[in-house]
Amino acid sequence: LMKMEAVLNCSSQHEKPCGLILQYGTAGFRTKAEHLDHVMYRMGLLAVLRSKKTKSVIGVMVTASHNPEEDNGVKLVDPMGEMLVQEWEVYATDLANAEQNELQAVLTDIIQKECISLQQEASVAIGRDTRPSSENLAHAVIDGVTALNSKYHDYGLVTTPQLHYIVCCCNTEGRYGTPTVEGYYNKLSSAFNNLVKQAHDQGDKKKCLSVDGANGIGALKLKEMEEYLQSAISVQLYNDGSRGKLNHLCGADYVKVQQKPPQGVEIKPGEPFCSFDGDADRIVYYYNDSVGLFHLLDGDKIATLISTFIKELLLKIDLTLKMAVVQTAYANGSSTRYLEEVMKVPVYCAKTGVKHLHHKAQEFDIGVYFEANGHGTVLISKTAEEQIRHLANMEQNDEKKKAANMLLSLIDLINQTVGDAISDMLVIEAILSLKGFTVQTWDAIYTDLPNRQLKVKVADRKVIETTDAERRTVKPPGLQEKIDDLVKNYNMSRSFVRPSGTEDVVRVYAEADTQENADRLAHEVSLAVF
Ligand code: 16G
Numbered sequence: 001l002m003k004m005e006a007v008l009n010c011s012s013q014h015e016k017p018c019g020l021i022l023q024y025g026t027a028g029f030r031t032k033a034e035h036l037d038h039v040m041y042r043m044g045l046l047a048v049l050r051s052k053k054t055k056s057v058i059g060v061m062v063t064a065s066h067n068p069e070e071d072n073g074v075k076l077v078d079p080m081g082e083m084l085v086q087e088w089e090v091y092a093t094d095l096a097n098a099e100q101n102e103l104q105a106v107l108t109d110i111i112q113k114e115c116i117s118l119q120q121e122a123s124v125a126i127g128r129d130t131r132p133s134s135e136n137l138a139h140a141v142i143d144g145v146t147a148l149n150s151k152y153h154d155y156g157l158v159t160t161p162q163l164h165y166i167v168c169c170c171n172t173e174g175r176y177g178t179p180t181v182e183g184y185y186n187k188l189s190s191a192f193n194n195l196v197k198q199a200h201d202q203g204d205k206k207k208c209l210s211v212d213g214a215n216g217i218g219a220l221k222l223k224e225m226e227e228y229l230q231s232a233i234s235v236q237l238y239n240d241g242s243r244g245k246l247n248h249l250c251g252a253d254y255v256k257v258q259q260k261p262p263q264g265v266e267i268k269p270g271e272p273f274c275s276f277d278g279d280a281d282r283i284v285y286y287y288n289d290s291v292g293l294f295h296l297l298d299g300d301k302i303a304t305l306i307s308t309f310i311k312e313l314l315l316k317i318d319l320t321l322k323m324a325v326v327q328t329a330y331a332n333g334s335s336t337r338y339l340e341e342v343m344k345v346p347v348y349c350a351k352t353g354v355k356h357l358h359h360k361a362q363e364f365d366i367g368v369y370f371e372a373n374g375h376g377t378v379l380i381s382k383t384a385e386e387q388i389r390h391l392a393n394m395e396q397n398d399e400k401k402k403a404a405n406m407l408l409s410l411i412d413l414i415n416q417t418v419g420d421a422i423s424d425m426l427v428i429e430a431i432l433s434l435k436g437f438t439v440q441t442w443d444a445i446y447t448d449l450p451n452r453q454l455k456v457k458v459a460d461r462k463v464i465e466t467t468d469a470e471r472r473t474v475k476p477p478g479l480q481e482k483i484d485d486l487v488k489n490y491n492m493s494r495s496f497v498r499p500s501g502t503e504d505v506v507r508v509y510a511e512a513d514t515q516e517n518a519d520r521l522a523h524e525v526s527l528a529v530f
């Protein structure tokens with residue numbers, strides 16, 4: 001423990017505001033950027049400990065995703081590119097909240113509980129988004145890492161999913177790809193180019209897509225990637241960060257919540273558009289129809305498109321692989337019904353938050369997971385991938401061989417570590433090309449049930465406890481019965497309430513046969529919450 005003195009000395013240059021309490025929540029730490037310097041330093045320390053414990057490279061991403069530009073945040077990335085395991089979230093919270101004189105005790109406690117050998121080497125991969133505060137905060141992370149005498153690699157400006165990809169590559173001896181941003185572009189673009197080559201109607205018609213980059217890192221990285229895409233797709237970039245403010249009146253969260261296009265963009269009828277969020281791990285699609293009506297294609301529509309396409313390929317290659325779709329309670333009832341009843345795909349519901357969906361999706365040969373807000377990806381088990389690869393190599397039947405190769409390219413195009421706006425966008429564009437779909441034909445697969453989301457401010461949101469993947473409440477007593485009674489008064493109706501994991505509010509969701517009824521039900525349920 002000789003190094004403790006250096007750790008503590010350096011810590012006093014990253015002073016914790018007295019009394020400030022934060023929690024490592026669903027999306028790591030998130031708050032106003034000016035309150036985060038000490039948190040970053042300490043997450044640098046924690047990343048080193050996690051790296052020693054797992055004997056792997058650990059990632060630290062500085063971002064506050066879709067939140068305002070003035071905010072910032074930090075997330076740790078585990079060895080396979082997943083979110084930090086839940087047991088360590090507690091350590092993160094304890095470290096962030098320790099006063100200067102308690103820091104040593106908290107660190108020693110983690111080292112002892114986890115039996116960490118300080119001699120073990122460590123390595124940390126650091127990335128950040130385009131927020132003005134991110135550069136200094138990333139330096140605070142580096143200070144933490146170097147205070148423990150550890151190695152690091154600063155990847156600078158990267159999207160969140162790029163850092164997850166890099167961490168996974170670092171820890172799998174290159175089997176997942178080359179651990180650089182160029183490696184990411186090469187892997188995805190060659191998979192994309194392979195896929196669209198096989199579309200019937202490519203000819204001279206180049207694909208056009210308008211992209212709202214939320215004035216963030218996604219815009220920057222998409223621009224870098226364009227030259228790799230062999231002009232198979234032409235991207236018109238809006239909100240590329242040259243003028244507007246990050247996430248301000250634009251981006252995936254704005255479009256999903258407001259149910260309208262980003263401000264200031266003109267959408268021609270039928271023109272396909274998509275929006276990234278501030279760290280490019282979410283995407284939603286939309287278009288205006290001929291009478292100017294706005295149509296949103298959210299995570300549920302994306303999950304349906306991707307799982308339908310995969311199911312069709314699986315039928316062609318005739319392998320018995322278990323595929324399932326994982327959603328949350330927010331998934332539109334129409335999407336669940338379509339998947340289960342028409343596509344005959346099993347659907348599971350997980351608690352809100354990527355780690356819960358990811359975890360559930362790992363149980364299947366092929367697990368497709370998406371949150372309605374546009375965060376999601378596909379997980380393919382190693383054995384499933386091997387079976388498909390074997391078939392692609394050995395199969396004599398041309399049709400089967402082609403389908404197996406298509407699946408392999410799809411697997412390469414998908415960022416399996418985490419939801420990825422750029423990767424998801426290319427997956428969607430490739431599928432649309434291969435199926436000869438426009439955004440309208442995709443949208444017509446099923447019709448969303450009208451729905452409404454509301455926030456309710458209550459004295460203490462923790463009085464609400466949920467069960468059944470947040471679809472029912474168990475506390476306070478009587479609330480669920482009230483909701484059940486209200487829901488009974490409407491057709492095709494469903495409603496649930498849950499305490500937010502990121503804001504001090506209770507969220508209410510309702511859907512029903514008409515918008516008026518969905519609005520009314522949401523309103524009635526929010527009154528029952530008080
Ligand atoms: C976080 C989650 C997101 C979830 C949202 C719910 C990650 C990376 N992000 O942003 O998936 O939809 O929280 O927020 O897990 P809420 O609890 O306030 O509704």
Ligand code: ZN
Binds near residue numbers: 279281
């Ligand atoms: Zn995000």
